Amino acid sequence: MICQKCNTNQGVPYTFYYGRMVDKKSETISQTANDEVFRITEYFTLGGQESVVLCSKCLRGGCVFWLLVVGLFFIGLLLSFGLSSVLYFLLISILAPVVISIAEYNSDSKTKGVQKAIEFRKTALMQQGFDTFWTPQQYANLRKNIN
Ligand SMILES: [Zn+2]
Numbered sequence: 150m151i152c153q154k155c156n157t158n159q160g161v162p163y164t165f166y167y168g169r170m171v172d173k174k175s176e177t178i179s180q181t182a183n184d185e186v187f188r189i190t191e192y193f194t195l196g197g198q199e200s201v202v203l204c205s206k207c208l209r210g211g212c213v214f215w216l217l218v219v220g221l222f223f224i225g226l227l228l229s230f231g232l233s234s235v236l237y238f239l240l241i242s243i244l245a246p247v248v249i250s251i252a253e254y255n256s257d258s259k260t261k262g263v264q265k266a267i268e269f270r271k272t273a274l275m276q277q278g279f280d281t282f283w284t285p286q287q288y289a290n291l292r293k294n295i296n
Pocket residue numbers: 152153154155156157158160203204205206207208
């Protein structure tokens with residue numbers, strides 16, 4: 150299957166669900182003199198499901214990856230000039246979140262894929278009046294609450 154984003158690489162389909170919130174009700178469960186507990190119930194209608202084919206290259210996004218490359222390049226450059234500990238500390242604190250986000254991405258590319266698929270179709274679906282998007286996981290949880 151060809152990636153729908155770049156139309157060049159082979160990709161994998163990622164499925165998500167979309168719908169619309171039709172009502173929101175807030176009711177008081179318990180009430181004391183200075184405390185009140187609410188239950189908020191949201192009502193949705195399911196619009197349908199869609200699959201978007203995305204390749205690993207489009208999933209990676211590129212931006213974070215190149216930030217890391219550039220960052221490492223600067224570390225190397227500064228090391229060759231002899232680096233003060235303050236600068237070194239700054240660089241590490243800038244790079245650490247980047248490294249962590251890459252690690253996170255690798256750990257759940259499945260979820261990431263679904264999120265990217267939603268991002269890819271969101272604008273078009275919102276123009277059709279849908280305002281809520283669920284991953285298959287979230288949708289499964291939602292179905293448990295249908296009575
Ligand atoms: Zn692609």
